Amino acid sequence: MTLATRKVSFLPFLLLIFCTINPSNSATDTFVYGGCSQLKFISGSPYEYNVNTILTSLVNSAMFNSYNSFTAPASGSDSQDTVYGLFQCRGDLSNGDCARCVAKAASQLGTLCLESIGGGLQLEGCFVKYDNTTFLGVEDKTVVVRRCGPLISTSSDSLARRDAVLGYLGASDGTYKPFRIGGSGDVQGLAQFVGDLSPSECQDCLSEAIGRLKTDCTAAKWGDMYLAKCYARY
Numbered sequence: 001m002t003l004a005t006r007k008v009s010f011l012p013f014l015l016l017i018f019c020t021i022n023p024s025n026s027a028t029d030t031f032v033y034g035g036c037s038q039l040k041f042i043s044g045s046p047y048e049y050n051v052n053t054i055l056t057s058l059v060n061s062a063m064f065n066s067y068n069s070f071t072a073p074a075s076g077s078d079s080q081d082t083v084y085g086l087f088q089c090r091g092d093l094s095n096g097d098c099a100r101c102v103a104k105a106a107s108q109l110g111t112l113c114l115e116s117i118g119g120g121l122q123l124e125g126c127f128v129k130y131d132n133t134t135f136l137g138v139e140d141k142t143v144v145v146r147r148c149g150p151l152i153s154t155s156s157d158s159l160a161r162r163d164a165v166l167g168y169l170g171a172s173d174g175t176y177k178p179f180r181i182g183g184s185g186d187v188q189g190l191a192q193f194v195g196d197l198s199p200s201e202c203q204d205c206l207s208e209a210i211g212r213l214k215t216d217c218t219a220a221k222w223g224d225m226y227l228a229k230c231y232a233r234y
């Protein structure tokens with residue numbers, strides 16, 4: 001069973017926890033989704049040491065990068081205890097905000113996914129994930145969170161602007177842009193990939209997210225579509 005399939009069932013529980021504990025955090029820290037593997041590791045085991053190493057490496061790296069991945073032990077041998085991890089900050093965050101977000105996510109993961117073999121957490125400003133399977137560089141278009149706002153008139157100008165913004169976000173000009181932002185009138189949109197994907201995989205993931213925003217949210221005033229390795233919102 002993969003991590004992604006478990007996320008959904010955990011969601012109501014997690015939302016409740018984070019709304020209760022952190023009612024007044026800045027937008028960057030706002031909880032979007034999280035999930036943990038049901039399998040647990042043994043406290044004090046080499047695996048636990050490697051999980052802690054990964055989370056520490058991610059937090060330290062986020063002071064200087066908006067994306068990075070790590071393997072512990074670094075040799076990446078096929079050991080039972082190997083842990084893989086990555087973080088991705090939203091592309092418009094400063095280094096300081098990225099580091100704060102990843103630190104927050106890593107610490108929340110430690111509590112939320114206590115002794116879980118794998119865990120993932122998406123805050124508004126950053127995504128952090130670790131697991132014992134190699135998810136690094138693997139495209140994954142599983143829908144994790146889909147939220148659609150109230151419907152507006154299909155003849156509305158806003159809808160035309162929405163389609164224009166999504167078209168802009170989904171257009172590939174051949175350059176590698178993990179973060180895209182665009183707006184038209186009152187409609188703002190943004191899209192973000194996880195930096196371990198190749199440019200063509202990123203484009204493919206984003207096309208899927210944007211296509212689903214249009215088909216699933218139809219004429220909604222706003223929409224959020226989080227796939228496992230990319231998201232698009234307007």
Ligand SMILES: *[C@@H]1O[C@H](CO)[C@@H](O)[C@H](O)[C@H]1NC(C)=O
Nearest residue numbers: 039079080081117132133134
């Ligand atoms: C991940 O951990 C689980 C539980 O210990 C184990 O069954 C599985 O084989 C591990 N996967 C890898 C790739 O090591």
